Amino acid sequence: MTTATIPPATLHHGHRVLMKGNEAMAEAAIRAGCDAYFGYPITPQAELLEWMARRMPEEGRPFVQAESELGAIDMALGAAATGARVLVSSSSPGISLMAEAMSYMAGAEIPMVLVNVMRGGPGLGGIGPSQADYFQATKGHGHGDYRVPVLAPSSIGEAMALMADAFELAERYRTPVFILADGTLGQAMEPVELHFREPARVADTWSVRGADGRQPRVVRSMHLEPEDLEQHNRHLQAKFAEISAREVRWAGENLEGADLVIVAYGTAARVARTAIARARAEGLRAGLFRPITLWPFPSAALAEVAARARGLLTVELSAGQMVEDVRLAVEGRTPVAFEGRTGGMIPTPGEVVEALHRLHAATTARPASATMEVRP
């Protein structure tokens, strides 16, 4: 039985069911009060769109399969500009097309949640799980000086919980928010404890619904006068600084006394967890630092953890992207190694354990120093 046949009425908060990540995220969005969904089919995200195609009409809410990801995200932009709670989802190539509207939404301060179920690139790439869109999500995505919060779940249950949080963040800060998942999280089935929460709605003073007696409003990103645009950018930067100060999230496991720390998010963190259990059985004191917000990146917390460790190992489903933020966070004070696979391949726990052993050997052979390069 596929979960698509689970009657939604039987899905209750707190129940344990077997579900696909894509479907769980979709239902979590519906229960979080998502007013409208717009999408375009792409693997490995299609089950999310299909779930919405069935469920949104049942709830009497709009679902539109758009002509392209450009169409989908711009429909979302329009709906969200009227104050609606809107979800869009896609996978890597589609997310590239959405970069344009994300920039407009960041500029016009339109809240929205965008799920990227990442697959291997570049180009059409493949359909296997990947974390190769880290740069894209955290370093800008579209044009202009802007950032968007990026939430990275590492289990289906966490993805459900983060869905409500994402809408809340989006509305609190008037910003698009990314949920960065990968093909494994989207398509694997696992027993999940259902997590539903509908964030409270706060009346806004900016959205357009027809002027109806008040001054007409404009939702816009254009400011042609350089002075005005700089002023607007200052305002945006102040908001990004506030998000950076208040919304950092991460989780640690086995960090007490750990001298080798794996930094990993999403599916890579799950591989790391298995590897750490094995490494500890083999006598290595290894722990896990798992960023949950990739932007804002938990740099300060990581620097603190790193200061007590002999070395860090970043594990990613990419050729090494987050590792740049890890290196920035520790500023050369702790050696940083990297282990990754690309193209839809997932590092095995065995490979990660070996990398931990190499890091252990390299960091115990001579004292850790700022100049030391560890490239296993």
Next chain:
Amino acid sequence: MTTVAPAGSRVIFERPELLIDRSTHYCPGCGHGVVHRLIAEVLGELGLGSRTIAVAPVGCAVFAYDYIGVDFVEAPHGRAPAVATGIRRVRPDAFVLTYQGDGDLAAIGTAEIVHAAGRGELLTAVFVNNGIYGMTGGQMAPTTLLGQRSTSSPGGREAAFHGYPIPMTEMLAIMPGVAYAARGSVVDAPAIGRTKQYLRRACEVQLEGRGFAIVEVISNCPVGWGMTPTESIERLRDVVAKQYRPGVIVDRTGEG
């Protein structure tokens, strides 16, 4: 706005209430201002100002929101019909209007307009066709006529080299989702009067829930065409209107 007329005289012309009292940034003689005025008149007469959400394009008319006093959303270049679709779906009580130029609608936004029309979205689309990219300095548009010079077709548009002008509204009109399609013009007072009737009908079609409605308005761009306003109006009448013929292109509202 109410104008106080001296006793014994009557007001025959005044600024429509929804047209904001502000001089525009449009070049002297530009047709965008005329189309803005017609929209303000029609929305006012139909009592739609308070529930209209309009979508502004990228092009010279991006500033429509500074002149027409209704709620606006600014769309990325060409995406107005998608943005309007999103608005339409979550706000069934709103009156939703898009305003686009020919570069916006017929080039970069071709997919969005075709699919909004194909879905029969309840939208009223205003398409100002001045045959050129005004805002970026007079480059060739998909609607530029054969032989017409522009800054990116300096020797004149050649079919073999640049391809043919695209008759967008006729193309859209063949789709069953399009309830109403017409082409007006800003060439002279009678033409402007007819254009207003088309716009009014295109708004009523949305209110009646009949489907997608579009009014193309052939207009002038004196600056982009390298002409005086008077010359540009003559060209609009003698050349452009012969290729893009004004009139109702399709009206499916009688089909039950």
